[in-house]
Amino acid sequence: MTPSGAEFVRQVKGQVDEVDPTQVHEVLWDPDVAIIDVRESDEVSAGKLPGAVHVPRGFLESRIDGAVGDRAKRVVLYCASGNRSALAARTLKEDLGYDRVESMTGGYTLWKDRGYEVDVPRTLTPEQRERYSRHILIDEVGLDGQIKLIDAKVLLIGAGALGSPNALYLAAAGVGTIGIVDDDVVDLSNLQRQVVHGTSTIGVPKVESAAKRINDLNPEVNVVQHQQRLESSTVLDLFRDYDVIVDGTDNFPTRYLINDAAVRLGKPVVSAAILGFEAQLSVFDTANDGPCYRCLFPTPPPAELAPSCGANGVLGVLPGTAGLLQATEVIKLIIGKGDSLRGRLLMYDALAAEMREVKVRRDPECPVCSRDPATISDDEMGVFPDYEAFCAAAG
Amino acid sequence: MATIRIPPVLRPAVGGERTVSADGSTVREVLDSLVGAHGELQSQLFGADGDLNRFVNVYLNDEDVRVLEGLDTGVGEADTLVILPAMAGGAPRP
Numbered sequence: 030m031t032p033s034g035a036e037f038v039r040q041v042k043g044q045v046d047e048v049d050p051t052q053v054h055e056v057l058w059d060p061d062v063a064i065i066d067v068r069e070s071d072e073v074s075a076g077k078l079p080g081a082v083h084v085p086r087g088f089l090e091s092r093i094d095g096a097v098g099d100r101a102k103r104v105v106l107y108c109a110s111g112n113r114s115a116l117a118a119r120t121l122k123e124d125l126g127y128d129r130v131e132s133m134t135g136g137y138t139l140w141k142d143r144g145y146e147v148d149v150p151r152t153l154t155p156e157q158r159e160r161y162s163r164h165i166l167i168d169e170v171g172l173d174g175q176i177k178l179i180d181a182k183v184l185l186i187g188a189g190a191l192g193s194p195n196a197l198y199l200a201a202a203g204v205g206t207i208g209i210v211d212d213d214v215v216d217l218s219n220l221q222r223q224v225v226h227g228t229s230t231i232g233v234p235k236v237e238s239a240a241k242r243i244n245d246l247n248p249e250v251n252v253v254q255h256q257q258r259l260e261s262s263t264v265l266d267l268f269r270d271y272d273v274i275v276d277g278t279d280n281f282p283t284r285y286l287i288n289d290a291a292v293r294l295g296k297p298v299v300s301a302a303i304l305g306f307e308a309q310l311s312v313f314d315t316a317n318d319g320p321c322y323r324c325l326f327p328t329p330p331p332a333e334l335a336p337s338c339g340a341n342g343v344l345g346v347l348p349g350t351a352g353l354l355q356a357t358e359v360i361k362l363i364i365g366k367g368d369s370l371r372g373r374l375l376m377y378d379a380l381a382a383e384m385r386e387v388k389v390r391r392d393p394e395c396p397v398c399s400r401d402p403a404t405i406s407d408d409e410m411g412v413f414p415d416y417e418a419f420c421a422a423a424g
Numbered sequence: 425m426a427t428i429r430i431p432p433v434l435r436p437a438v439g440g441e442r443t444v445s446a447d448g449s450t451v452r453e454v455l456d457s458l459v460g461a462h463g464e465l466q467s468q469l470f471g472a473d474g475d476l477n478r479f480v481n482v483y484l485n486d487e488d489v490r491v492l493e494g495l496d497t498g499v500g501e502a503d504t505l506v507i508l509p510a511m512a513g514g515a516p517r518p
Contacts, residue, residue, distance in 0.1 A: 278512070279512055280512050281510065281512050284512055302511040302512055303511075304432050304433065304511050305432045306432065307431070307432045307511075309508075309511055325481070325510075326478075326479055326481070326510040327478050327479075328478045328479050329479055329510050329512070330477070330479040330480075330509055330510055331479075374508070376506075376508075378442070380442075381442060385429075385486075385506065386486060387481075387483040387486045387487070387488070387506055387508065388483075388486050388487055388488065389488075390488060390491050
Protein backbone atom coordinates (compact mmCIF):
# COMPACT_ATOMS: atom_id res chain seq x y z
CA MET A 30 0.00 0.00 0.00
CA THR A 31 1.36 3.44 -0.88
CA PRO A 32 1.94 5.73 2.11
CA SER A 33 0.06 8.98 2.72
CA GLY A 34 1.91 12.21 2.03
CA ALA A 35 2.52 12.80 5.72
CA GLU A 36 3.72 9.23 6.19
CA PHE A 37 6.11 9.63 3.23
CA VAL A 38 7.62 12.77 4.73
CA ARG A 39 8.10 10.94 8.03
CA GLN A 40 9.84 8.10 6.23
CA VAL A 41 12.15 10.48 4.37
CA LYS A 42 13.01 12.33 7.58
CA GLY A 43 14.07 8.98 9.00
CA GLN A 44 16.39 8.43 6.06
CA VAL A 45 18.22 11.76 5.93
CA ASP A 46 20.64 13.26 8.43
CA GLU A 47 19.06 15.96 10.53
CA VAL A 48 20.80 18.74 12.44
CA ASP A 49 19.57 20.96 15.25
CA PRO A 50 19.55 24.78 14.81
CA THR A 51 22.06 25.07 17.68
CA GLN A 52 24.62 23.10 15.67
CA VAL A 53 23.86 25.13 12.54
CA HIS A 54 24.38 28.33 14.52
CA GLU A 55 27.89 27.14 15.38
CA VAL A 56 28.82 26.86 11.68
CA LEU A 57 26.87 29.90 10.44
CA TRP A 58 29.89 31.70 8.95
CA ASP A 59 31.99 28.60 8.33
CA PRO A 60 33.17 28.77 4.70
CA ASP A 61 33.28 24.96 4.58
CA VAL A 62 29.52 24.74 5.15
CA ALA A 63 26.90 25.82 2.60
CA ILE A 64 23.56 26.80 4.11
CA ILE A 65 20.74 26.60 1.60
CA ASP A 66 17.26 28.05 2.05
CA VAL A 67 14.82 25.95 -0.01
CA ARG A 68 11.67 28.01 0.74
CA GLU A 69 9.68 30.13 -1.71
CA SER A 70 10.66 33.74 -2.47
CA ASP A 71 7.82 35.33 -0.48
CA GLU A 72 8.91 33.40 2.63
CA VAL A 73 12.56 34.42 2.15
CA SER A 74 11.60 38.07 1.76
CA ALA A 75 10.38 38.04 5.38
CA GLY A 76 13.82 36.96 6.58
CA LYS A 77 16.44 34.22 6.28
CA LEU A 78 19.54 32.89 7.99
CA PRO A 79 22.48 35.28 7.52
CA GLY A 80 24.67 34.12 4.66
CA ALA A 81 22.21 31.47 3.48
CA VAL A 82 21.81 31.00 -0.27
CA HIS A 83 18.28 30.84 -1.62
CA VAL A 84 17.57 27.84 -3.86
CA PRO A 85 13.79 27.23 -3.91
CA ARG A 86 12.95 23.54 -3.76
CA GLY A 87 11.17 23.78 -7.11
CA PHE A 88 14.48 24.80 -8.73
CA LEU A 89 16.70 22.58 -6.58
CA GLU A 90 18.02 20.28 -9.29
CA SER A 91 18.61 23.06 -11.84
CA ARG A 92 20.22 25.59 -9.50
CA ILE A 93 22.10 23.64 -6.83
CA ASP A 94 25.25 23.34 -8.94
CA GLY A 95 25.45 27.12 -9.13
CA ALA A 96 25.09 27.40 -5.36
CA VAL A 97 27.27 24.44 -4.30
CA GLY A 98 29.62 23.19 -6.99
CA ASP A 99 31.58 20.82 -4.75
CA ARG A 100 29.60 17.63 -4.05
CA ALA A 101 31.89 16.75 -1.14
CA LYS A 102 31.06 19.97 0.69
CA ARG A 103 28.89 19.89 3.80
CA VAL A 104 25.43 21.21 2.90
CA VAL A 105 22.75 22.21 5.42
CA LEU A 106 19.25 22.69 4.02
CA TYR A 107 16.39 24.40 5.78
CA CYS A 108 12.80 25.37 5.09
CA ALA A 109 10.05 26.71 7.37
CA SER A 110 9.62 23.63 9.59
CA GLY A 111 11.98 20.91 8.36
CA ASN A 112 9.77 18.91 5.97
CA ARG A 113 10.62 20.37 2.57
CA SER A 114 14.29 20.52 3.50
CA ALA A 115 14.22 16.79 4.36
CA LEU A 116 12.75 15.99 0.94
CA ALA A 117 15.32 18.24 -0.73
CA ALA A 118 18.14 16.63 1.28
CA ARG A 119 17.06 13.21 0.03
CA THR A 120 17.17 14.45 -3.57
CA LEU A 121 20.65 15.92 -3.15
CA LYS A 122 21.98 12.77 -1.52
CA GLU A 123 20.23 10.03 -3.47
CA ASP A 124 19.84 11.59 -6.92
CA LEU A 125 22.60 14.18 -7.20
CA GLY A 126 25.38 12.55 -5.22
CA TYR A 127 26.06 15.15 -2.54
CA ASP A 128 28.01 13.43 0.24
CA ARG A 129 27.27 15.36 3.38
CA VAL A 130 23.74 16.72 3.31
CA GLU A 131 21.72 17.61 6.41
CA SER A 132 18.26 19.01 6.99
CA MET A 133 17.77 21.47 9.84
CA THR A 134 15.07 20.32 12.25
CA GLY A 135 12.29 22.78 13.01
CA GLY A 136 13.40 24.98 10.09
CA TYR A 137 13.42 28.76 10.09
CA THR A 138 10.57 28.82 12.64
CA LEU A 139 12.59 27.04 15.32
CA TRP A 140 15.74 29.06 14.42
CA LYS A 141 13.83 32.27 15.05
CA ASP A 142 12.22 30.91 18.23
CA ARG A 143 15.69 30.25 19.57
CA GLY A 144 16.44 33.93 19.11
CA TYR A 145 19.20 33.46 16.55
CA GLU A 146 20.02 36.30 14.17
CA VAL A 147 18.19 36.65 10.86
CA ASP A 148 18.72 38.75 7.76
CA VAL A 149 15.64 40.59 6.65
CA PRO A 150 16.23 41.57 3.01
CA ARG A 151 15.28 45.13 2.14
CA THR A 152 12.12 45.34 0.13
CA LEU A 153 9.87 48.11 -1.06
CA THR A 154 6.25 48.61 -0.13
CA PRO A 155 3.72 48.02 -2.92
CA GLU A 156 3.31 51.81 -3.17
CA GLN A 157 7.07 52.32 -3.50
CA ARG A 158 7.23 49.61 -6.15
CA GLU A 159 4.65 51.48 -8.14
CA ARG A 160 6.13 54.95 -7.60
CA TYR A 161 9.62 53.84 -8.59
CA SER A 162 8.61 51.19 -11.15
CA ARG A 163 10.33 52.97 -14.06
CA HIS A 164 13.58 53.00 -12.09
CA ILE A 165 13.26 49.38 -11.05
CA LEU A 166 12.77 48.40 -14.69
CA ILE A 167 16.20 49.69 -15.74
CA ASP A 168 19.09 47.38 -14.92
CA GLU A 169 21.43 50.18 -13.85
CA VAL A 170 19.05 51.20 -11.07
CA GLY A 171 16.85 48.21 -10.29
CA LEU A 172 15.69 47.36 -6.79
CA ASP A 173 19.18 47.66 -5.30
CA GLY A 174 19.74 51.11 -6.81
CA GLN A 175 16.34 52.31 -5.66
CA ILE A 176 17.08 51.18 -2.11
CA LYS A 177 20.39 53.07 -2.29
CA LEU A 178 18.49 56.19 -3.37
CA ILE A 179 16.02 55.78 -0.51
CA ASP A 180 18.89 55.44 1.95
CA ALA A 181 20.83 58.39 0.50
CA LYS A 182 21.25 61.80 2.12
CA VAL A 183 21.93 64.73 -0.18
CA LEU A 184 22.64 68.31 0.92
CA LEU A 185 21.68 71.12 -1.43
CA ILE A 186 23.58 74.35 -0.86
CA GLY A 187 21.14 76.95 -2.08
CA ALA A 188 17.44 76.55 -2.86
CA GLY A 189 17.70 78.83 -5.86
CA ALA A 190 18.05 78.39 -9.59
CA LEU A 191 20.30 75.31 -9.50
CA GLY A 192 18.88 73.96 -6.25
CA SER A 193 15.34 73.93 -7.65
CA PRO A 194 15.69 71.24 -10.33
CA ASN A 195 17.94 69.25 -8.01
CA ALA A 196 15.34 69.37 -5.25
CA LEU A 197 12.47 68.39 -7.52
CA TYR A 198 14.11 65.55 -9.41
CA LEU A 199 16.07 64.10 -6.51
CA ALA A 200 12.83 64.04 -4.52
CA ALA A 201 11.00 62.42 -7.43
CA ALA A 202 13.82 59.87 -7.74
CA GLY A 203 13.24 58.89 -4.13
CA VAL A 204 16.36 60.27 -2.43
CA GLY A 205 15.36 59.62 1.16
CA THR A 206 16.83 62.66 2.86
CA ILE A 207 17.29 66.05 1.22
CA GLY A 208 18.87 68.79 3.32
CA ILE A 209 18.59 72.37 2.07
CA VAL A 210 20.76 75.27 3.20
CA ASP A 211 19.38 78.73 2.42
CA ASP A 212 18.58 81.78 4.53
CA ASP A 213 16.65 83.69 1.86
CA VAL A 214 12.91 84.15 1.27
CA VAL A 215 11.11 83.66 -2.04
CA ASP A 216 10.91 86.78 -4.19
CA LEU A 217 8.82 87.37 -7.32
CA SER A 218 11.99 87.85 -9.40
CA ASN A 219 13.14 84.33 -8.44
CA LEU A 220 10.26 82.56 -10.13
CA GLN A 221 11.61 82.98 -13.67
CA ARG A 222 14.00 80.09 -12.84
CA GLN A 223 13.58 78.87 -9.24
CA VAL A 224 10.82 76.42 -10.06
CA VAL A 225 10.69 74.60 -6.72
CA HIS A 226 8.97 77.72 -5.36
CA GLY A 227 5.69 79.26 -6.47
CA THR A 228 3.65 82.41 -6.52
CA SER A 229 1.83 81.16 -3.42
CA THR A 230 5.08 81.02 -1.43
CA ILE A 231 6.41 84.52 -2.20
CA GLY A 232 7.75 85.90 1.07
CA VAL A 233 8.11 82.41 2.59
CA PRO A 234 11.58 81.15 3.58
CA LYS A 235 13.00 79.21 0.63
CA VAL A 236 13.76 76.12 2.70
CA GLU A 237 10.13 75.99 3.84
CA SER A 238 8.75 76.71 0.38
CA ALA A 239 10.95 73.98 -1.14
CA ALA A 240 10.04 71.48 1.58
CA LYS A 241 6.36 72.03 0.91
CA ARG A 242 6.71 71.41 -2.82
CA ILE A 243 9.03 68.42 -2.34
CA ASN A 244 6.65 66.72 0.05
CA ASP A 245 3.76 67.30 -2.30
CA LEU A 246 5.75 65.57 -5.03
CA ASN A 247 7.02 62.79 -2.74
CA PRO A 248 5.79 62.63 0.86
CA GLU A 249 8.40 59.96 1.69
CA VAL A 250 11.30 62.40 1.41
CA ASN A 251 12.63 63.67 4.71
CA VAL A 252 13.41 67.34 4.00
CA VAL A 253 15.80 68.87 6.52
CA GLN A 254 15.50 72.65 6.53
CA HIS A 255 18.71 74.48 7.36
CA GLN A 256 17.58 78.09 7.29
CA GLN A 257 21.00 79.62 7.67
CA ARG A 258 24.02 80.88 5.78
CA LEU A 259 26.82 78.44 5.27
CA GLU A 260 29.44 79.37 7.85
CA SER A 261 32.89 77.95 8.49
CA SER A 262 31.99 77.39 12.15
CA THR A 263 29.12 75.02 11.35
CA VAL A 264 29.91 73.61 7.92
CA LEU A 265 31.64 70.44 9.15
CA ASP A 266 28.79 69.43 11.45
CA LEU A 267 26.36 70.13 8.66
CA PHE A 268 28.20 68.11 5.98
CA ARG A 269 28.94 65.15 8.23
CA ASP A 270 25.35 63.91 8.05
CA TYR A 271 25.22 63.79 4.24
CA ASP A 272 26.57 61.55 1.48
CA VAL A 273 26.69 64.03 -1.41
CA ILE A 274 26.94 67.83 -1.44
CA VAL A 275 25.36 69.81 -4.28
CA ASP A 276 26.96 73.20 -4.86
CA GLY A 277 24.66 75.68 -6.54
CA THR A 278 25.96 78.89 -5.01
CA ASP A 279 26.76 82.14 -6.73
CA ASN A 280 29.91 83.30 -5.01
CA PHE A 281 33.50 82.25 -4.58
CA PRO A 282 33.89 82.41 -0.78
CA THR A 283 31.08 79.87 -0.38
CA ARG A 284 32.45 77.67 -3.16
CA TYR A 285 35.85 77.52 -1.49
CA LEU A 286 34.27 76.87 1.90
CA ILE A 287 32.17 74.01 0.48
CA ASN A 288 35.26 72.60 -1.24
CA ASP A 289 37.51 72.72 1.80
CA ALA A 290 34.97 71.19 4.18
CA ALA A 291 34.14 68.45 1.65
CA VAL A 292 37.83 67.63 1.11
CA ARG A 293 38.32 67.47 4.86
CA LEU A 294 35.42 65.04 5.26
CA GLY A 295 35.99 63.14 2.00
CA LYS A 296 32.51 63.96 0.65
CA PRO A 297 31.84 64.32 -3.08
CA VAL A 298 30.65 67.70 -4.35
CA VAL A 299 28.57 68.00 -7.50
CA SER A 300 29.24 71.53 -8.63
CA ALA A 301 27.63 73.79 -11.22
CA ALA A 302 27.95 77.45 -12.10
CA ILE A 303 25.88 79.45 -14.55
CA LEU A 304 26.11 82.81 -16.23
CA GLY A 305 24.15 84.24 -19.10
CA PHE A 306 23.80 81.35 -21.51
CA GLU A 307 26.65 79.23 -20.22
CA ALA A 308 27.02 76.57 -17.55
CA GLN A 309 30.04 74.79 -16.09
CA LEU A 310 29.74 71.49 -14.27
CA SER A 311 32.05 69.07 -12.53
CA VAL A 312 32.26 66.51 -9.74
CA PHE A 313 34.92 67.02 -7.09
CA ASP A 314 35.53 63.74 -5.32
CA THR A 315 38.89 63.64 -3.58
CA ALA A 316 38.04 60.46 -1.65
CA ASN A 317 38.13 58.70 -5.02
CA ASP A 318 41.36 60.33 -6.24
CA GLY A 319 39.57 63.12 -8.08
CA PRO A 320 40.69 66.75 -8.11
CA CYS A 321 39.08 69.41 -5.92
CA TYR A 322 37.78 72.86 -6.82
CA ARG A 323 41.08 74.43 -5.80
CA CYS A 324 42.95 72.17 -8.24
CA LEU A 325 40.81 73.72 -10.96
CA PHE A 326 40.87 77.30 -9.70
CA PRO A 327 43.44 77.93 -6.94
CA THR A 328 42.23 81.52 -6.61
CA PRO A 329 39.06 83.33 -7.61
CA PRO A 330 39.16 86.19 -10.08
CA PRO A 331 39.17 89.71 -8.67
CA ALA A 332 35.67 90.93 -7.83
CA GLU A 333 35.40 93.14 -10.90
CA LEU A 334 35.92 90.11 -13.15
CA ALA A 335 33.56 87.84 -11.23
CA PRO A 336 30.00 88.83 -11.92
CA SER A 337 27.33 86.78 -10.21
CA CYS A 338 23.86 86.26 -11.55
CA GLY A 339 22.35 88.39 -8.80
CA ALA A 340 23.56 91.40 -10.73
CA ASN A 341 23.76 89.79 -14.16
CA GLY A 342 21.11 88.08 -16.19
CA VAL A 343 20.64 84.40 -16.73
CA LEU A 344 18.37 82.58 -19.14
CA GLY A 345 15.77 80.97 -16.85
CA VAL A 346 15.97 77.50 -18.40
CA LEU A 347 19.77 77.37 -18.17
CA PRO A 348 19.95 76.54 -14.45
CA GLY A 349 17.24 73.97 -15.19
CA THR A 350 19.51 72.23 -17.68
CA ALA A 351 22.59 72.59 -15.49
CA GLY A 352 20.73 71.58 -12.32
CA LEU A 353 19.40 68.44 -13.95
CA LEU A 354 22.87 67.50 -15.16
CA GLN A 355 23.90 67.93 -11.51
CA ALA A 356 21.02 65.78 -10.28
CA THR A 357 22.01 63.12 -12.81
CA GLU A 358 25.56 63.09 -11.42
CA VAL A 359 24.19 62.87 -7.86
CA ILE A 360 22.09 59.82 -8.74
CA LYS A 361 25.02 58.15 -10.53
CA LEU A 362 27.21 58.68 -7.46
CA ILE A 363 24.53 57.18 -5.21
CA ILE A 364 23.82 54.10 -7.28
CA GLY A 365 27.48 53.71 -8.29
CA LYS A 366 26.84 53.49 -12.01
CA GLY A 367 28.27 55.19 -15.11
CA ASP A 368 31.23 57.52 -15.52
CA SER A 369 30.99 60.55 -13.30
CA LEU A 370 32.23 64.04 -14.20
CA ARG A 371 35.07 63.49 -11.74
CA GLY A 372 38.22 64.89 -13.38
CA ARG A 373 36.22 66.53 -16.16
CA LEU A 374 34.62 69.93 -16.54
CA LEU A 375 31.58 70.08 -18.79
CA MET A 376 30.75 73.38 -20.47
CA TYR A 377 27.32 73.93 -21.93
CA ASP A 378 26.69 76.89 -24.20
CA ALA A 379 22.93 77.25 -24.55
CA LEU A 380 23.05 79.83 -27.35
CA ALA A 381 25.30 77.69 -29.51
CA ALA A 382 23.63 74.44 -28.32
CA GLU A 383 27.11 73.06 -27.73
CA MET A 384 28.71 70.96 -25.07
CA ARG A 385 32.46 70.68 -24.59
CA GLU A 386 34.59 69.20 -21.88
CA VAL A 387 38.10 69.69 -20.61
CA LYS A 388 40.19 67.59 -18.26
CA VAL A 389 40.60 68.63 -14.64
CA ARG A 390 43.81 67.26 -13.17
CA ARG A 391 44.50 66.70 -9.52
CA ASP A 392 47.13 69.30 -8.59
CA PRO A 393 49.93 67.58 -6.65
CA GLU A 394 50.63 70.94 -5.03
CA CYS A 395 47.00 71.83 -4.31
CA PRO A 396 46.94 73.89 -1.08
CA VAL A 397 44.06 71.76 0.24
CA CYS A 398 43.59 68.31 -1.29
CA SER A 399 47.27 67.39 -1.61
CA ARG A 400 47.48 67.36 2.20
CA ASP A 401 46.30 64.94 4.86
CA PRO A 402 42.69 66.10 5.32
CA ALA A 403 43.12 66.01 9.11
CA THR A 404 45.66 68.84 8.87
CA ILE A 405 43.20 71.28 7.28
CA SER A 406 42.37 73.72 10.07
CA ASP A 407 39.06 75.46 10.70
CA ASP A 408 40.70 78.83 10.08
CA GLU A 409 41.86 77.92 6.59
CA MET A 410 38.51 76.72 5.30
CA GLY A 411 37.01 78.90 2.62
CA VAL A 412 39.94 81.30 2.75
CA PHE A 413 42.08 82.21 -0.25
CA PRO A 414 44.84 84.76 -0.94
CA ASP A 415 43.46 88.29 -0.84
CA TYR A 416 40.27 86.98 0.76
CA GLU A 417 39.73 90.11 2.83
CA ALA A 418 40.16 92.42 -0.16
CA PHE A 419 37.94 90.20 -2.29
CA CYS A 420 35.09 90.22 0.17
CA ALA A 421 35.42 93.95 0.79
CA ALA A 422 35.29 94.67 -2.94
CA ALA A 423 32.41 92.24 -3.45
CA GLY A 424 30.49 93.96 -0.69
CA MET B 425 45.17 80.01 -37.43
CA ALA B 426 44.09 78.46 -34.19
CA THR B 427 40.57 78.91 -32.88
CA ILE B 428 40.08 80.46 -29.45
CA ARG B 429 36.89 79.95 -27.48
CA ILE B 430 35.96 83.04 -25.51
CA PRO B 431 34.00 82.57 -22.25
CA PRO B 432 30.90 84.70 -21.57
CA VAL B 433 32.61 87.07 -19.14
CA LEU B 434 35.26 87.97 -21.71
CA ARG B 435 33.01 88.25 -24.75
CA PRO B 436 32.38 91.99 -24.35
CA ALA B 437 36.14 92.46 -24.81
CA VAL B 438 36.05 90.78 -28.26
CA GLY B 439 32.91 92.41 -29.59
CA GLY B 440 30.59 89.66 -28.33
CA GLU B 441 32.15 86.84 -30.35
CA ARG B 442 32.09 83.29 -28.97
CA THR B 443 35.13 82.23 -30.95
CA VAL B 444 37.94 84.19 -32.56
CA SER B 445 40.99 83.14 -34.57
CA ALA B 446 44.55 84.18 -33.91
CA ASP B 447 47.99 83.47 -35.34
CA GLY B 448 50.83 81.84 -33.52
CA SER B 449 52.66 78.57 -33.11
CA THR B 450 52.70 78.51 -29.30
CA VAL B 451 50.06 79.27 -26.69
CA ARG B 452 51.95 82.44 -25.80
CA GLU B 453 52.05 83.63 -29.41
CA VAL B 454 48.37 82.90 -29.99
CA LEU B 455 47.34 84.70 -26.79
CA ASP B 456 49.70 87.61 -27.59
CA SER B 457 48.05 88.11 -30.95
CA LEU B 458 44.64 87.84 -29.30
CA VAL B 459 45.60 90.50 -26.76
CA GLY B 460 47.14 92.59 -29.57
CA ALA B 461 43.76 92.70 -31.28
CA HIS B 462 41.71 93.05 -28.08
CA GLY B 463 43.76 95.01 -25.55
CA GLU B 464 41.23 94.73 -22.74
CA LEU B 465 42.08 91.06 -22.38
CA GLN B 466 45.65 91.77 -21.24
CA SER B 467 44.78 92.31 -17.57
CA GLN B 468 42.20 89.55 -17.59
CA LEU B 469 44.57 86.90 -18.88
CA PHE B 470 47.99 87.95 -17.67
CA GLY B 471 49.41 89.10 -14.36
CA ALA B 472 52.10 91.72 -13.93
CA ASP B 473 54.73 88.95 -14.14
CA GLY B 474 53.61 88.07 -17.68
CA ASP B 475 52.29 84.69 -16.57
CA LEU B 476 48.71 83.52 -16.92
CA ASN B 477 46.50 84.62 -14.05
CA ARG B 478 45.81 81.75 -11.64
CA PHE B 479 42.05 82.29 -11.94
CA VAL B 480 42.17 81.64 -15.68
CA ASN B 481 42.79 78.25 -17.19
CA VAL B 482 43.78 77.77 -20.81
CA TYR B 483 43.25 74.41 -22.46
CA LEU B 484 44.76 73.14 -25.68
CA ASN B 485 41.75 71.23 -26.97
CA ASP B 486 40.81 69.46 -23.70
CA GLU B 487 44.11 69.54 -21.80
CA ASP B 488 45.23 72.23 -19.35
CA VAL B 489 48.32 73.89 -20.85
CA ARG B 490 49.83 73.96 -17.35
CA VAL B 491 50.24 70.17 -17.49
CA LEU B 492 51.70 70.50 -21.01
CA GLU B 493 54.43 73.07 -21.53
CA GLY B 494 52.53 76.09 -20.28
CA LEU B 495 52.68 79.12 -22.53
CA ASP B 496 55.37 77.41 -24.62
CA THR B 497 53.03 74.58 -25.64
CA GLY B 498 52.92 74.23 -29.41
CA VAL B 499 49.67 75.06 -31.19
CA GLY B 500 48.69 73.65 -34.59
CA GLU B 501 46.36 75.15 -37.19
CA ALA B 502 43.53 72.77 -36.32
CA ASP B 503 43.83 73.23 -32.55
CA THR B 504 41.35 75.00 -30.33
CA LEU B 505 42.34 76.99 -27.27
CA VAL B 506 39.70 77.20 -24.56
CA ILE B 507 39.91 80.08 -22.11
CA LEU B 508 38.16 79.26 -18.85
CA PRO B 509 37.95 81.81 -16.06
CA ALA B 510 36.42 80.73 -12.75
CA MET B 511 32.69 81.33 -12.74
CA ALA B 512 30.55 81.36 -9.61
CA GLY B 513 27.00 82.07 -10.73
CA GLY B 514 24.09 80.26 -9.13
CA ALA B 515 21.88 80.96 -6.16
CA PRO B 516 22.46 84.01 -3.98
CA ARG B 517 24.82 83.38 -1.13
CA PRO B 518 23.14 81.04 1.38
